[in-house]
Amino acid sequence: MKLEIRHWQMLKALSEFGNVAQAADALGISQSALSHRIAEAERRIGGKFFEKEGRRLKLTPAGNLITQVALQTLPTLARAEADFEQNAHLENQIVRLGVASYSCYYWIPDFIKFVNQEASHLKLRLVASATQNPIVSLQHSSVDIVIAPGYLAPPGIISTPLFMDELVLVTPYNHPLSHKQFIEPKDLSEIQYYTYSQTVLPGFEYERFIRPSGVIPHQVEVVEMTDAIIELISAGLGVSILSKWAVNAALQSQRVSSTQLGKQGIDLAWSALTRESEKKNSASKQLTKLLACWYKISSLENNRL
Structure with a gap:
C-alpha cells in the first residue's frame, strides 16, 4: 500500500471539516504539518486529492472516490480495535446483529437469555443501520449477522434458514x-x-x-x-x-x-446471513446456530399452545 493510516485519517478529517485549519485541529497537528501530509500523500499516489475553491478545499473526482473508502473503512477499524480491547480483557466475543427490512426487536430479551444459558461468552450488539442495507453492512463488516426475510444470498454470503x-x-x-x-x-x-x-x-x-x-x-x-x-x-x-x-x-x-x-x-422465509469468509467456529457462526436452535424451540412451544 502506498498510503499509511495517517493519510487515510487525513482524508476523513478534511472531508468532515472542509478546511485545513479545522482538520489540523481535529488531527492534533499544525496546519503546516497537514499541508505537508497532503502533498506527501499526493506524491505517493500520483494524483491530486483536492483543488482549492476559495478558502475551502474541494475534492477532485478521484479524491472523492478514495475519501469514500476512508469514511467506510476507518470506523470499521476503530470498531475492530474496540472489540479486541474488550475481548482481550474479558473472555467475551462480541457479535453484531441486525434485522433486515423490518425494525423489530421485541424478541431480543428472550433470545439473549437463551444465549446466556447456552454460550455465555457470546455477547450480542444490535446494529440498527443494517436494516436498510443488510448485504452492504455484512460486506463492510459493520455487522456480523443479519436476520433477513426472503433474501437470496449473493456470492460471499451464506444463508442459514431460521423459520x-x-x-x-x-x-x-x-x-x-x-x-x-x-x-x-x-x-x-x-x-x-x-x-x-x-x-x-x-x-x-x-x-x-x-x-x-x-x-x-x-x-x-x-x-x-x-x-x-x-x-x-x-x-x-x-x-x-x-x-x-x-x-x-x-x-x-x-x-x-x-x-x-x-x-x-x-x-x-427468514434466514440468518453471514459472511462466507468467517471461520467454521467463529462467534458469528456459533450465534447463527443458536438462532436456528432457538427459533426451532420457540416454534415447537408455540405449536403446543
Missing part, C-alpha cells in the same frame, strides 16, 4: 377487514395504505399479491419504520401488509389485527 413466516394485512384491532377469512387486492383500493418501502423487493407483497391483480391502492404513503406504521394503524389511520413475525408483539397486545392475503396466503 417460516407469512405476510399479512395489518389493520386496526377489530377492523371490518380483520373479520374476513382472507382479503383480496381490491379490498385495498379505497383505503389508506402504508408501505414500508417504495423499492419493489422480490418475494414480497407487491410482486406476489398486488401487481398480479392489477389493483393498486390509491392512497399510498411510505413510512420506513415498522413501529411508526404500527402506531398509525393502531390509531385507525390506515392499514399495511407486513411480516406477521415483525408485528407479533402488537398482535399479542391486541393493538392491531391481521388477516391472511388471498386464499392460499403468502409465506415468507
Whole structure:
C-alpha cells in the first residue's frame, strides 16, 4: 500500500471539516504539518486529492472516490480495535446483529437469555443501520449477522434458514377487514395504505399479491419504520401488509389485527446471513446456530399452545 493510516485519517478529517485549519485541529497537528501530509500523500499516489475553491478545499473526482473508502473503512477499524480491547480483557466475543427490512426487536430479551444459558461468552450488539442495507453492512463488516426475510444470498454470503413466516394485512384491532377469512387486492383500493418501502423487493407483497391483480391502492404513503406504521394503524389511520413475525408483539397486545392475503396466503422465509469468509467456529457462526436452535424451540412451544 502506498498510503499509511495517517493519510487515510487525513482524508476523513478534511472531508468532515472542509478546511485545513479545522482538520489540523481535529488531527492534533499544525496546519503546516497537514499541508505537508497532503502533498506527501499526493506524491505517493500520483494524483491530486483536492483543488482549492476559495478558502475551502474541494475534492477532485478521484479524491472523492478514495475519501469514500476512508469514511467506510476507518470506523470499521476503530470498531475492530474496540472489540479486541474488550475481548482481550474479558473472555467475551462480541457479535453484531441486525434485522433486515423490518425494525423489530421485541424478541431480543428472550433470545439473549437463551444465549446466556447456552454460550455465555457470546455477547450480542444490535446494529440498527443494517436494516436498510443488510448485504452492504455484512460486506463492510459493520455487522456480523443479519436476520433477513426472503433474501437470496449473493456470492460471499451464506444463508442459514431460521423459520417460516407469512405476510399479512395489518389493520386496526377489530377492523371490518380483520373479520374476513382472507382479503383480496381490491379490498385495498379505497383505503389508506402504508408501505414500508417504495423499492419493489422480490418475494414480497407487491410482486406476489398486488401487481398480479392489477389493483393498486390509491392512497399510498411510505413510512420506513415498522413501529411508526404500527402506531398509525393502531390509531385507525390506515392499514399495511407486513411480516406477521415483525408485528407479533402488537398482535399479542391486541393493538392491531391481521388477516391472511388471498386464499392460499403468502409465506415468507427468514434466514440468518453471514459472511462466507468467517471461520467454521467463529462467534458469528456459533450465534447463527443458536438462532436456528432457538427459533426451532420457540416454534415447537408455540405449536403446543
